[in-house]
Amino acid sequence: MYAHIDEIFNSIQGEGPYVGVRQIFVRFFKCQLHCAYCDTPNSRIAGGQCRIERTPGKNDFYDIANPVRGEDLEDLIRSLWSPSTKHISFTGGEPLIHADFIRSLDLEFPLYLETNSGFPEKARELKDKIAIASCDIKLPEHNSTDHYSELLKNELETISIFNETAETFVKIIVLPETTKESISMAVEGIASIDRDIPLILQPVTQKRKVAPILLLGLMDFAAEKLKYVRSIPQTHKMIGIL
Numbered sequence: 001m002y003a004h005i006d007e008i009f010n011s012i013q014g015e016g017p018y019v020g021v022r023q024i025f026v027r028f029f030k031c032q033l034h035c036a037y038c039d040t041p042n043s044r045i046a047g048g049q050c051r052i053e054r055t056p057g058k059n060d061f062y063d064i065a066n067p068v069r070g071e072d073l074e075d076l077i078r079s080l081w082s083p084s085t086k087h088i089s090f091t092g093g094e095p096l097i098h099a100d101f102i103r104s105l106d107l108e109f110p111l112y113l114e115t116n117s118g119f120p121e122k123a124r125e126l127k128d129k130i131a132i133a134s135c136d137i138k139l140p141e142h143n144s145t146d147h148y149s150e151l152l153k154n155e156l157e158t159i160s161i162f163n164e165t166a167e168t169f170v171k172i173i174v175l176p177e178t179t180k181e182s183i184s185m186a187v188e189g190i191a192s193i194d195r196d197i198p199l200i201l202q203p204v205t206q207k208r209k210v211a212p213i214l215l216l217g218l219m220d221f222a223a224e225k226l227k228y229v230r231s232i233p234q235t236h237k238m239i240g241i242l
């Protein structure tokens with residue numbers, strides 16, 4: 001099978017509870033959403049070239065033509081693997097758009113999925129292949145979609161599906177304008193699935209900073225329903241790594 005891939009590289013996970021863990025990142029093209037804070041806008045539309053890292057950390061890339069064949073991706077991943085690398089991170093864009101392709105891969109490494117959680121049917125297809133699922137829930141103020149209720153319903157269903165078989169956590173991006181009211185449906189939805197699912201509140205990485213008093217208030221609010229609430233910022237940008 002073939003898929004449109006934006007880039008493949010070996011780096012350090014900069015978000016969520018696996019921050020600091022070495023992973024190979026496979027960033028797929030295409031996304032059905034349009035989040036206001038998106039930091040990978042180029043990956044939302046399929047491009048003609050896939051850039052491949054030659055030496056991890058050196059920023060020396062070469063291009064291959066899209067779409068990329070599954071067997072070629074397997075070889076590229078094996079050539080980028082290293083002793084401290086722990087997972088393959090499928091990210092995007094939205095990797096669940098490529099669920100059939102991911103399912104067809106024959107890889108001996110644990111798979112870590114970073115998804116916007118918008119495709120429960122595809123989550124069902126892929127769930128037994130995924131070791132760790134990082135599932136986003138979008139908020140109304142993210143302006144990700146014109147159909148917010150439908151997206152939230154799909155996100156919660158996706159989380160529930162991965163939670164059956166994979167280590168699953170939820171990530172919510174906090175904007176300066178986020179409120180307890182705007183996260184309440186997401187928090188209640190996660191709690192209705194499983195109070196043990198960790199929730200990561202990630203302050204957006206922008207010039208407009210999230211006020212500490214807001215972040216702490218949101219953590220306490222969420223922790224009234226959920227057992228594990230943490231706030232973890234993006235760290236890869238702090239150290240200037242991909």
Ligand code: SF4
Pocket residue numbers: 031032033034035037038039040041044092093094116144
């Ligand atoms: S889901 Fe991710 S890739 Fe898609 S628009 Fe939102 S931030 Fe960007």
